[in-house]
Amino acid sequence: MALRIRPAQLAQLEDVAQAHFRDSIVRHLLQNHGRAPVRVEGADTHLAELRPELLQTMVASALARGRAHGLHEARALTAFAVLSVLVAPTFDLYPEIAAALKQDATPPDECMEAITTSMTDADWEAVRAVSEPDAWDAALKAARAG
Helix, strand or coil, X not given: CCCCXXXXXXXXXXXXXXXXXXXXXXHHHHHHHCCXXXXXXXXXXXXXXXCHHXXXXXXXXXXXXXXXXXXXXXXXHHHHHHHHHHCCCCHHHCXXXXXXHCCCCCCHHHHXXXXXXXXXXXXXXXXXXXXXXXXXXHHHHHHHHC
């Protein structure tokens, strides 16, 4: 007897796998960056003080944005999500980063690795400095609407 998995079952399995992946990034953020500052819902706080479902939504939003850039590998998606949370949800709009992600000659996953290895702390501070102070509020509103 052959095992048959219906498309609906396969979709459920994919949803569970994506939730586990999202949650692994949330755990990483809390374990390694729990005291990192973040401005959400009009207030300055730390990652560890966020409601779990809010941090999950932030990571899910970042993963969707990373996938829209063509990222597929777990390592690249994790880096994208972590940077989105720690730097800014729109860090990918920074001109140098946007240009790197749009390179036709290099796969997006490799571009993400190049970004993470070439940017300095000063570069990330510059990205953070030009980001809207309430950027997460807009990103979360869009994620909830979509």
